[in-house]
Amino acid sequence: MAFYEEWKKSEHKICAEAHSLGELFGRLKSFMSQLPISDAGMQRLYECAVQLPSSLAGYPLLVGHPVDAATSPLVMIVSVLEQSEAIECFHEISQGQSAATASSKVSRVLRMVAEESEEFRSEIGNRLLLQYEIWPTSREEAAPWILFYPRTQKSAANNVKGGSVSDLSLIESLINKDFGELDRSHFGEVQRLCDALEAGQRIGAIGLSQQNPSMIRLTILGYRDLPSICRFLWRVDHKSPLPNLTHLTKRLTKRQLPQDMQFGLQMDIGGSGNMQRIEVQIFSASTIYSDTGWFKDNDGWQALIAALQAEKLVSIEKLEKLLRWSSRPITATFGRSGMLALFRRIHHFALEIEPRAINVNAYAFLMLSHLGSGNTSHEQ
DSSP: OOHHHHHHHHHHHHHTTOSBHHHHHHHTHHHHTTSSOOHHHHHHHHHHHTTSBGGGGGSOEEEEEESSSSOOOEEEEEEEETTOHHHHHHHHHHTTSOTTSHHHHHHHHHHHHHHSOHHHHHHHOSEEEEEEEEOTTOOSOOOOEEEEOOGGGGGGGGTOBOOOHHHHHHHHHHHHHHHOOOOHHHHHHHHHHHHTOOBTOEEEEEEEESSOTTOEEEEEEEEOSHHHHHHHHHHTTOOTTHHHHHHHHHHHHHTOOOTTEEEEEEEEEOGGGOEEEEEEEEEEHHHHHSTTTTOOOSGGGHHHHHHHHHTTOSOHHHHHHHHHHTTSSEEEEEETTEEEEEEEEEEEEEEEEOSSOEEEEEEEEEEEEETTOOOOOOOO
């Protein structure tokens, strides 16, 4: 059976499990409750997920949560693939809703992408990410960041400089159709940052938030270590977080992190090209890229976790709970349509760098598959 057909078969059966992703989370409560998330936070996560189709659980899904003492929001990231049933579900959910609701806005963007030229789809790809930031104390509907994945991310394997003028212009055109004309300085700054990339570095994602339409979120991947991120920020003259990040880099370097870690940098760029926020992402290369794919044990994280604990940046209790949650990467469970496999692991850690503080989040990976579907892709 073709790869795409395997995904579709599993997705169709997951739709039979629950009407919404929130309802599905509720049925998986015994697994979800093992994450180090407060009861209030988990309840808000369920409420946000009620507005989303259950079939999204059949594709890579991330739940980010603080593993320190900070009151950071939860983050839920879902994948929406071209021709997936989730797209039609978004259109159905949005029917009868105000055009201002998050679901209606997502539906509109999905329709616009479907109407774009073949050039757009061939350059940008067939996947959108929706990134929801969920505050446990807020009662407002969470509106997602909509992130595009340029095809140029594939260039890293060939050690080619990332960033493409054509990719950026295609994304800029689509975003302007949906959000209105942006200040040209936004994409001018994005292009300036991309021009400063070195070999092996590439655009990971770029997009906008419907709650903050004057902000662009840019993710760059392919950094080999923390010093290379420091050098990049110095080179592009974004030095505000540098003292704190440089100090942390020296401390973690002394603790001899494994050589196979990979690093990313996520930046929120406001009006006039001002950097509003940066986040350093840390991946375990052995977990992501090895022949056994996503579902290895936690050994790749031990040195990083030990270093974060030694620097008193994280809660030992929260990390121990996360490690227990991810200690069984594949779990079989009964569903209405038969046996299901729940895949779960630690996906990455994210350090939000502020001038005088560092907040640490962990991102848990989840994916549900009907047993026998075989859709265990190695894609990040």
